[in-house]
């Protein structure tokens with residue numbers, strides 16, 4: 001199954017996957033405290049509008065993945081649900097690119113601190129959508145085509161999944177694709193660019209024909225056990 005959609009090392013690896021993301025105004029407001037807080041400060045609300053317009057054309061959301069057997073990757077501990085039945089694991093790293101982050105720094109350098117704060121919030125909100133978009137990409141495209149569905153997701157730094165695993169996860173990803181995406185792990189263990197995320201997605205064989213639990217037929221969108229179904233921006 002892995003070779004059908006995403007090659008694993010030591011193959012040269014695929015190009016980074018371009019991810020569609022939408023900058024969600026509610027998430028931007030949440031990154032600034034709350035929608036009420038933003039609305040209460042007209043200058044901040046205007047800066048958010050401007051920052052969203054500035055950021056949209058310079059967002060470059062991409063992900064790099066591999067597919068590995070569960071024994072090859074550190075998995076979350078037992079308190080993280082959904083990992084016991086996982087058959088394949090997709091370690092990934094994703095980023096929106098450095099441009100928005102650099103724009104925020106430039107605004108701060110010009111003394112436009114509210115604009116800088118708004119740009120940083122837009123970048124953070126966009127970064128939060130990366131994993132959702134990757135899960136949906138797998139659930140509707142290559143994983144579904146191969147008869148699998150995403151059933152779990154976890155991030156190093158979560159409870160019962162130590163941050164130290166982040167470097168190991170990224171080391172499993174194809175180096176050429178990481179380079180093409182501009183993704184790297186710094187000596188400190190932090191990801192570069194700053195607005196980036198790494199994690200693991202668990203895949204399990206899809207339920208053929210669907211079932212009473214709402215699992216999708218093989219090859220079709222599988223929302224029933226999707227790990228983001230409660231907050232999915234793609235569900236209709």
Ligand code: SF4
Nearest residue numbers: 136139223226229232
């Ligand atoms: S809940 Fe359904 S629509 Fe949303 S990401 Fe999962 S599979 Fe896609």
